[in-house]
Amino acid sequence: MWKTGWAGMRFSFVAYLVPFIWIYDPALLMIGSVTAIVIVAASTTAAIMLVTRSMSIRLDGALNWIRYLSYWLAAIGVALSPIFFGAESLIAGCLAIAAMAWWATCSFLSVRTEREC
Template sequence: MWATGFLGIRIGIIAYCLPFVWVYNPALLMDGTWGEVVLVVTTFLVGAFVLKQSMMITPFAWLPEWLYAFLLALLGLFVMGATVLFGPLGPGALAVALGAAALVMLLERMRKADPFLQPERPAHDPN
């Protein structure tokens, strides 16, 4: 029961943020130059991935789970709004998106390297 609800929250947070990104970034609706469209879609996808990572287990034993989730969710929302802050073709938005993507890839690699952070999978019962 909890796993289904948690998956619903993980999917729902992106669906909740998408209309706000559309309002502030019309390039997400393909209304703009190719450069604007590519940059806005890239920042949105990176922000969505960061928000997904905020729902995972923290790879740091010293950091509380709620603080890890809060910081990554804040980073995800900042990445999604980077094109509004720095402009649709600003290099700042691209730098924020690339930095956040590198950070999340590093966190994911740390999580996969530690076997204790892997989710438990039930044994397959063929009967």
């Protein structure tokens, strides 16, 4: 029962997120310049990917809580960056996504195995 609920929440979260982005930035509705549309589409896609990734983490240890919160904070920052901070702040969001992708593949807080990162 819980697995089905979480799977449904991951798939339907977009339905709750996108209308709020429409309110704050109508470029998601293809209203505005091409640059604004591309920036909002990219940041929304990245935010949705980060949120769904954070929802798929098992919360059984302290490290996973840190990872969970970092994905949520990065998702909020990426989603709100074109609205409040401008397009330039997307660089910081891209760096956060890259760091989290590296963190997901290389656990630098635990003992390293044969595979070096």
